[in-house]
Amino acid sequence: MELTGDLLRGHTDMILLGILSRQDSYGYEINKKIEVVSSGAFVLTEATLYTSFKRLEKKGLVSSYWKSSDTGKRRKYYSITPLGRTTLESLEISWVEAKQIIDAFI
Amino acid sequence: MELTGDLLRGHTDMILLGILSRQDSYGYEINKKIEVVSSGAFVLTEATLYTSFKRLEKKGLVSSYWKSSDTGKRRKYYSITPLGRTTLESLEISWVEAKQIIDAFI
DNA sequence: AAGAGATACCTTGACAGATTAGGTATGTTC
DNA sequence: GAACATACCTAATCTGTCAAGGTATCTCTT
Numbered sequence: 001m002e003l004t005g006d007l008l009r010g011h012t013d014m015i016l017l018g019i020l021s022r023q024d025s026y027g028y029e030i031n032k033k034i035e036v037v038s039s040g041a042f043v044l045t046e047a048t049l050y051t052s053f054k055r056l057e058k059k060g061l062v063s064s065y066w067k068s069s070d071t072g073k074r075r076k077y078y079s080i081t082p083l084g085r086t087t088l089e090s091l092e093i094s095w096v097e098a099k100q101i102i103d104a105f106i
Numbered sequence: 107m108e109l110t111g112d113l114l115r116g117h118t119d120m121i122l123l124g125i126l127s128r129q130d131s132y133g134y135e136i137n138k139k140i141e142v143v144s145s146g147a148f149v150l151t152e153a154t155l156y157t158s159f160k161r162l163e164k165k166g167l168v169s170s171y172w173k174s175s176d177t178g179k180r181r182k183y184y185s186i187t188p189l190g191r192t193t194l195e196s197l198e199i200s201w202v203e204a205k206q207i208i209d210a211f212i
Numbered sequence: 213a214a215g216a217g218a219t220a221c222c223t224t225g226a227c228a229g230a231t232t233a234g235g236t237a238t239g240t241t242c
Numbered sequence: 243g244a245a246c247a248t249a250c251c252t253a254a255t256c257t258g259t260c261a262a263g264g265t266a267t268c269t270c271t272t
Contacts, residue, residue, distance in 0.1 A: 007200060007201075007204050009116055009229085009257095009259065010114075010115055011113075012258080012259090014211075015212065018211040019211055026220080026221095027221070027222095028219060028220050037210055038207045038210070041203060045259075045260055045261080046221085046222085047223080047224095047259075047260060047262090048258075048260070050223085051258070051259075052258085055258090069220095071267085071268060072267080072268080073220060073266090073267060074220075074221080074266095075221085076220085076221070088212070092212055095208070097147060099205060102114075102117055102121060102201070104143055104144075105121045105125055105140075105143065106194070106198055115228095115229060132249080133249075133251095134248060135249095138248095151231060151232085152250085152251085153230075153232080153233090153252080153253095154230050154231070156250080156251065156252085158229085161228095177239060177248090179239070179248065179250095180237095180250080181250085182249085182250070214272085215271085215272085216269100216270085218267100218268080218270095219266100219268070220265100220268100221264100221265080221267105223262105223264075224261105224263080225262095226259105226261085227258105227261100228258095228259090229256105229257095230257085230258105231256070232253105232254085232255075233252105233253090233254090234251105234253085234254100235251075236249100236251080237250080238249080239247080239248070239249100240245100240246080240247075241244100241247095242244085242245085
């Protein structure tokens with residue numbers, strides 16, 4: 001089963017914030033993590049990922065900084081901001097409610 | 107709490123099919139039902155509703171017929187087709203999986 | 213040393229579903 | 243007769259996602 005597109009639309013920001021709420025990370029790593037955790041079911045294209053990062057940063061929900069790996073390859077790390085954390089909390093509340101309501105109809 | 111926009115995007119079709127899987131209904135009634143069941147939290151604009159109906163009908167998932175109420179007002183009833191029922195089933199399976207995956211990240 | 217594949221970043225244009233903001237018409241209630 | 247509920251619909255716009263590209267470095271194999 002592959003989940004993509006509009007089924008996950010609108011949840012991307014929440015998922016990224018959720019991952020970043022545990023620890024700072026960078027695009028490529030996050031994409032791999034999503035693939036592993038979802039057993040390949042959750043497909044997030046890079047375009048969607050970077051668009052989401054840009055949106056989150058513009059809203060002040062995450063901040064970013066460049067850092068090099070041991071091998072010298074540059075990585076752009078993202079960090080959740082205090083505003084990002086409170087936003088995540090309210091997104092989670094909405095999500096729980098949305099689940100209940102949708103389940104009530106099907 | 108108001109749920110709207112992309113949080114529900116992609117689920118509209120499933121919700122409508124879910125409602126129609128119980129009994130035929132028409133636009134205005136469905137909109138009211140959604141409002142009541144969700145205690146006003148789920149906001150589905152009429153434009154979204156009718157766009158969705160059109161899409162569902164085009165895909166052959168629902169069919170429609172005109173019928174008058176006791177007062178004489180015309181209503182456009184929608185009925186789920188066999189294809190609509192099988193589609194609903196697979197949408198539900200995707201939905202269950204999507205819930206689990208999203209919850210794994212937050 | 214050359215080539216393949218993984219790591220790591222990014223952008224542009226098109227698409228599709230949702231919203232805004234209208235419109236029409238009839239029935240009911242005060 | 244004015245307000246409100248019932249009942250339908252559309253056009254233009256917005257927004258998130260995707261397809262399809264691009265650049266560059268590092269590692270492993272031959």
